[in-house]
Amino acid sequence: MIEIRFHGRGGQGTVVASKILADALAKEGNFVQAYPEFGVERRGAPVFAFIRVDHQPIYDKSRIYTPDHVVVVDPTLVEAIDITEGLKDSGCIIINSPKKPEEFKFPDKFKVFTIDATDIAIRHQLGTLAAPIVNTAIVGAVVKILKLTKLESLVAAIREGVPLKQEENVRAAIEAYEKA
Amino acid sequence: MKKVIMGNHALSYGAMLSRAQVIAAYPITPQTQVVELLSEMCADGTLDAKFIKVESEHSAMAACLGASLAGARTFTATSAQGLALMHEMLHWAAGGRMPVVMGDINRAMAPGWSIWTDQNDSLSQRDTGWIQFYCSSNQEVLDTVIQAYKVSEKLMIPSMVILDAFALSHTYEVVEIPEQDKVDAYLPPFNPPYRLTPDDPHAFGGLTAPEHYMELRYKLQKDMEKVPALVEETGRDYEKMFGRYLGQVDNYLCDGAELVFVTSGTAGFTARVVVDELRAQGIKAGNLRLKLFRPFPFEQVRAILSEVPKVAVLDRNISYGHHGVFYQEVKSAMYGQSPQPAIFGFIAGLGGRDITRETFKEIADYSLKNDRPEEEIVWIGVKK
Secondary structure (H helix, E strand, C coil): CEEEEEEEEECCCHHHHHHHHHHHHHHCCCEEEEEECCCCCCECCEEEEEEEEECCCCCCCCCCCCCCEEEECCCCHHHHCCCCCCCCCCCEEEEECCCCHHHCCCCCCCEEEEECHHHHHHHCCCECCCCECCHHHHHHHHHHHHCCCCHHHHHHHHHHHCCCCHHHHHHHHHHHHHHC | CEEEEEHHHHHHHHHHHCCCCEEEECCCCCHHHHHHHHHHHHHHCCCCCEEEECCCHHHHHHHHHHHHHCCCCEEEEEEHHHHHHCHHHHHHHHHCCCCCEEEEEECCCCCCCCCCCCCHHHHCCHHHCCEEEECCCHHHHHHHHHHHHHHHHHHCCCEEEEEECCCCCCCEEEEECCCHHHHHHHCCCCCCCCCCCCCCCCCCCCCCCHHHHHHHHHHHHHHHCCHHHHHHHHHHHHHHHHCCCCCCEEEECCCCCCEEEEECCCHHHHHHHHHHHHHHCCCCEEEEEECEEECCCHHHHHHHHCCCCEEEEEECCCCCCCCCHHHHHHHHHHCCCCCCCEEEEEECCHHHCCCCHHHHHHHHHHHHHCCCCCCCCEECCCCC
């Protein structure tokens, strides 16, 4: 079983990112569980979303405390909160950032990856310049780095699950997949 | 067809596939997502139903009752304070034998205000005469709505399909959505023996003098007693058509166990994982997950637990001044049985505090260490 925690801010589509990833994983016959933070969401405030995936039915219904990997949709959170809380040794940290991975100071036991999902989202005209919608780009990178599903499954999940600009979102995910 | 859907929408799909004809609802958290999707289905023609927006949950149930008397299959959903506001109408539904099916998302009662899960909202309605099903996965939620209509309409008793807030209501899982024609074959249209119609006028729910009232209650109880066998029969039929058995209880490795957890809701699935972990350590544990709570599945619970030396009941609820409700019920079911297990009562997870594998490990440690419970209620994870 693999457990992933997403960090974002309310309004960025973090919960949708986890749902798209869940859809893509389910397309390949996996069992998945995806849930938002149990509470109330506010625009701009830190939010969480979680995914469990396994080849067999998932009976554990408790929350995720020790994720295998974390995904940081909003890079300002790296300074604001402890995004490594509970993260397992040798877990991956995937950050939406134009910086290089080595520019982030994390213990050596973690593997850091970066993808400039904001730039990709803006170039594919997803959201606005001030509030780009980066979720499909970041999931493209996550799928590549964690080798969770085939790109085709993600593309199909985006086409079915994203309400607007499906093709722009698909292209953003593919670009992030290729760059990651 | 498999889809990744949240528990709220599993209720919506269940109502849609059951071809609910009247849906009445008051839009308040969390029920918006249940009826939000249903309102979209009504608007785009996916579901041929009348959607009635009302000004309170009390009116939502009242609207369902009127429609049910007119012969319509009805659905609504609510939670916590909303369910409490319906209380008077819940008695009307059961006492008047109107087979409404309702989704209840288990949320803690205010004050303090809470949107998180516990079972006190639905268990406070225990004695209203409704059938209560507690579900542990989104698949079970969808399947149980369909089964609930079958059971309710056969006996003319309403049903509540209950799921934990967030842990199911807002959690996405893979759900097999049954084909409509197969559901139609399983669940024929609602055809009540009496109905409100201008062609054949009747009055319902009128003044009932002492010479008749008691017989109405006797008949309701007698029909309630038929529910367990009917759940068994309809659950087996469901399995034949859809491959998933829907029983009164879920017996996981209880036979020959030294310790059995008695659980419900999502905690009932987490307990299963701990049973596997304990067995890997050589402890013969089992998990009896209660799905049907009203009527209480006496026969199956007695048959399973009378062979077990120790029983640990988990309650995500409390009856103040007494114990957890499931603990009371299990003790009452086992009274006078021979042999009789040592029964331990644990309370955990009130107001949405998480119930984890650790919770069940603590429960197992306590139950294995003590011959008898040292306290009437053992609280897990409370700051005393």
